[in-house]
Amino acid sequence: MKDSLDVIKNLMEQYEKPFYIYNEGVIDKQIKILTEELSQFEFLYSIKTNPYAPIVDFIVSKGFGADAASANEVIIAQKAGLPCEKIIYSSPGKTRQDIEKTLDKSIIVADSYNELDLINNIAKQRGLNVKIGLRINPDYNMNMGQGISSKFGVDEETLVNRKELFKNLTNIKIVGIHVHLRSQILDYSALYKYYERVFKLAVFCKESMGWELEFINFGGGIGIAYSASNDTPLNVKLLGEKCKVLIERLKNKINARLIIETGRFLVCQAGKYITRIVDIKESRGKKYLIVTSSLNGFLRPSIAELLSSYMPKTSKLQGCEPLFTAKDAFEFTILKNGKSSFEKVSVAGDLCTSADLMAKDIMLPKADIGDILMVSNAGSYAYTLTPVLFASHTPPLQIYIKSNGEIVL
Numbered sequence: 001m002k003d004s005l006d007v008i009k010n011l012m013e014q015y016e017k018p019f020y021i022y023n024e025g026v027i028d029k030q031i032k033i034l035t036e037e038l039s040q041f042e043f044l045y046s047i048k049t050n051p052y053a054p055i056v057d058f059i060v061s062k063g064f065g066a067d068a069a070s071a072n073e074v075i076i077a078q079k080a081g082l083p084c085e086k087i088i089y090s091s092p093g094k095t096r097q098d099i100e101k102t103l104d105k106s107i108i109v110a111d112s113y114n115e116l117d118l119i120n121n122i123a124k125q126r127g128l129n130v131k132i133g134l135r136i137n138p139d140y141n142m143n144m145g146q147g148i149s150s151k152f153g154v155d156e157e158t159l160v161n162r163k164e165l166f167k168n169l170t171n172i173k174i175v176g177i178h179v180h181l182r183s184q185i186l187d188y189s190a191l192y193k194y195y196e197r198v199f200k201l202a203v204f205c206k207e208s209m210g211w212e213l214e215f216i217n218f219g220g221g222i223g224i225a226y227s228a229s230n231d232t233p234l235n236v237k238l239l240g241e242k243c244k245v246l247i248e249r250l251k252n253k254i255n256a257r258l259i260i261e262t263g264r265f266l267v268c269q270a271g272k273y274i275t276r277i278v279d280i281k282e283s284r285g286k287k288y289l290i291v292t293s294s295l296n297g298f299l300r301p302s303i304a305e306l307l308s309s310y311m312p313k314t315s316k317l318q319g320c321e322p323l324f325t326a327k328d329a330f331e332f333t334i335l336k337n338g339k340s341s342f343e344k345v346s347v348a349g350d351l352c353t354s355a356d357l358m359a360k361d362i363m364l365p366k367a368d369i370g371d372i373l374m375v376s377n378a379g380s381y382a383y384t385l386t387p388v389l390f391a392s393h394t395p396p397l398q399i400y401i402k403s404n405g406e407i408v409l
């Protein structure tokens, strides 16, 4: 720990600007948990979580494929060395250009009936027969209640009435289904029940729709404990044990690649955001630590402050992922030698907006101007979600520390 804090201090001295630092060792540990406990599944890394090249390259080197959410992410995955069958491209609203650019580089998952037609037309023009997936909006939700209206995929109950349309798709073949309902699930039994329902849906697609399924993509959902005090980590071991039994039971009914997408579980805790306290001031009884690039360096803590100040205590705001998970999702540490007494402070930034507040009234060791501030859980949905160009400030650096200590910029 002391070593890594020294590395951070040295890097700040050297570059004198905010930066993200990613620790390969943490990513490696998370990869091992998933691949050992859920060994029946294949994994795709959700590139949108953090597309920084050394991270993508490392995860790909461990056998993961890619969950691409845009045509450009397909290209990122391809550059990382992945073949077509290991890149699954799923997002709503793909354009003709998106499809033309990615048809031969990924397995495209159609998100609507219009998109099925569009992919079919492009394949026909090129004289190709293309294998694709279809995203389905299931008739259940994560709590196993009724399905909801969604902009994602096609509603499960509409499939049977579209058999004629499916027959006319001369140049595409549906060989996979994709379902994703929610992220950040920590209850293994909820995830298990969800997987069980997706399996059931796959059996329906095979038996009633006649699709020869080569893959079932269960989407994401694997959560992490953001807060050491309020979150219980997902029991991946128990999830794996239950899935093993389920797969054993169903393997005669369906023989397909079983795919899970994952982002934050691999990279969230591997990342820290580092900035410097450049001013300290008091206003009407409150103390403010002013840091370089707060909201415009790492957006999520400010969003957490903003939303939690407006929402009722009981609200979970699950629909706000990945912008918001929970108020106490980030830990703030002042990198200082020796001990000092604690005081109540707010951490704010250098933007001309009062929304630029990373943390309000938190207890931190007494800080001085020039001290370094470290924010946890900055590996996922961090750099890419942040408006780094706002007010023409300089964007933070990204720094990757390999397991052997090598620093990659």
Ligand SMILES: Cc1ncc(COP(=O)(O)O)c(C=O)c1O
Pocket (backbone or CB within 6 Å): 046, 049, 067, 180, 183, 184, 219, 220, 221, 222, 261, 262, 263, 264, 265, 322, 380
């Ligand atoms: C379809 C899909 N798959 C996977 C993910 C990755 O989620 P997480 O980072 O929670 O693993 C997301 C996140 O939004 C998603 O929408």
